[in-house]
Amino acid sequence: MSVTLKDVAQAARVSVSTASRALTGTGLTSERTQQRLTRIARELGYRPNPIARGLKTGQSRLVALLVHNLTNASFQVMAEVVQARLKALGYQMLLCIGGDDPEQESDTLTTLVDHRIDGLIVVPTGKNGTQLKALAKDVPIVCLVRRDDATDLETVLADDPQGAYLGTRHLIELGHRRIGLIVGRQDTTSGRERLSGYVRALREAGIPVDDTLILAGHFVPETGATCCRKLLDLPRPPSAIFVANHEATLGALRVIAERNIAIPDDLSLLCYEDMPWFEWHRPAISIVDNGAHDLANLAVDRLLHRMDAKGNGNDGVREYRVGARLVQRDSCRRIEAAPPARSGKPRSSPSRSSASKLSASKLSASKSAKV
Amino acid sequence: MSVTLKDVAQAARVSVSTASRALTGTGLTSERTQQRLTRIARELGYRPNPIARGLKTGQSRLVALLVHNLTNASFQVMAEVVQARLKALGYQMLLCIGGDDPEQESDTLTTLVDHRIDGLIVVPTGKNGTQLKALAKDVPIVCLVRRDDATDLETVLADDPQGAYLGTRHLIELGHRRIGLIVGRQDTTSGRERLSGYVRALREAGIPVDDTLILAGHFVPETGATCCRKLLDLPRPPSAIFVANHEATLGALRVIAERNIAIPDDLSLLCYEDMPWFEWHRPAISIVDNGAHDLANLAVDRLLHRMDAKGNGNDGVREYRVGARLVQRDSCRRIEAAPPARSGKPRSSPSRSSASKLSASKLSASKSAKV
DNA sequence: CGATAGACTGCAAACGATTGCAAAAACGCT
């Protein structure tokens, strides 16, 4: 059906081996025949068959990216970045969706190595450590965003402690003292790490950590909504909420809208991870950007490195952290006269709680206005 | 490194060919050896090498899906659906991102056929018709969502005329007479088709088509915002806006928020295509669902059919339309006393324009309330 | 009991490339 190396060789009246060497540029051919063959190959429209080549060389020019889903905006950018980078290098990306399900992950992993992929970037569920470890002997692997504790795989992580710290500090600098935190399950790394960053920022500012302001759980939007309600219903509700969990943001926003709470006037809102519509939302939502772009790029870098190094790309470093970045938009507001410079102690809280009460009255006011 | 067929054969003291036949179930083996071999294969952890098999059979068990991006929610669900379906059948999905760029599309297409993919589902840019046509000789291809007029490829399309009709009719049934339309470029199929559905619904209801209410353009969120402003600034602004373009929705929402227009009280809003956060938005946004799920499923069905049929899966049908569906949420409201049954003529418009004026006064009211 | 059909099995040639090894050609030098 298609033009094979043999055809090219015949047309050029040389042997297949010469043709192969000339076209792959494996040194041992004369300049002249090399050029002649490339020309003939082009004329004939020859395209090497990666399958046949792969059989011999054990390589497939296929690199897989295994993520949990495509709904998550971070995974989207990562997929796009990885695809773009790999393509430029002549690799095809095999994008797989594991749904954060260990069984699916395991299945996919085996099919992938069957297909003799040349490399793998994976967001591990954390439940297939032994399998991953075994595969790592055959294929260069880089873990992304999540660590699999059962392995010693090279891992590219977001700097969640720093991100959460950055976000919390931002709110503190704006004068907030009661900052609600809606955060992921504490049995996930990101859940723990984000909480720790939050705590550190508070400690550093000499603000006592109030446990009633910290809500953690296995998140879906519904839970986000519940948590947000709990925070707002507190006798002394927070003046700012830091939603440090991707899924929870939707629920929180809904509750805020339902109660007609004005952002940032009645409440400051800061979210973790960007979504394309956040900057179109009104008010545009300030975020801590986990650096999905950089994460993906670094992961690709590391993977390529290992692929080049043929088995011992092992530089001693096991873990890379990509810095988070604060993106200020319009959902956080400075409250009352915060000390302009770092002098004097933070004020006490009574006026803040009155601000929250204002929100309650505002709620009924706007409701009646609508009728 | 890994267990090959030869190893299995040796362990079972049979020839490679027998092993092959036993394991692939190609008839000609005795029940007994077949079972024995499957057992041994399992014990040894034998996994057939798809590359070697592919070389011989010309198949790769790889099916590619080529979409424009992953930001578009429709493409996300399609990717997830296709992946899930294919996986269940033992295929791996090769997800490629073409960025709606003809050159990239062309590149990707050639690499894909090089890799001897078994099938291809593509959202064509429409600029590589000849190439696609040529490839279709080697590989079963199904076009998705967009048609490539230069080819006669089997195509699975959303029923945009019907969707737009459905949406518009819904608004009309709610009593709206002045319905703004923000729609895509008229040189795209979907742009034209959505406009036509809108017009048909109006005609059918005996409502004159007012050109000033129809805004079309090459859309990005910014343009969506501009269009939305234009509509609202009209001397007689619409009482409902149908944003029939995915990208434009963000911009429109922002303008609505900026002007403090209450949905659905001051303005009804209906959008085309769903986004995961639409139902969490407050008010939850009513949409016309283009049926991404069904589209993807049908595309897979058709592709599989062609793949089975080995070249002549050609059933005569060239084009499939997947019905759109109206999903009512909270962003559209019945206005004034619309005729409860289909009797009498629609009322005239003065009261409606007063509704729009109300929105203007509301705007200043809420603004002052905030200060 | 021997012939013969039928069911299994094995040999060996593909598939399209890469690659070690040896032969051939080209070159430089005396």
Next chain:
DNA sequence: AGCGTTTTTGCAATCGTTTGCAGTCTATCG
């Protein structure tokens, strides 16, 4: 011209499967 070197080429094996063909076995029947 003859010889040793170096470069360039071709032969043939190989990667792990599948598959046509021929050979082997078993069973059945005359």
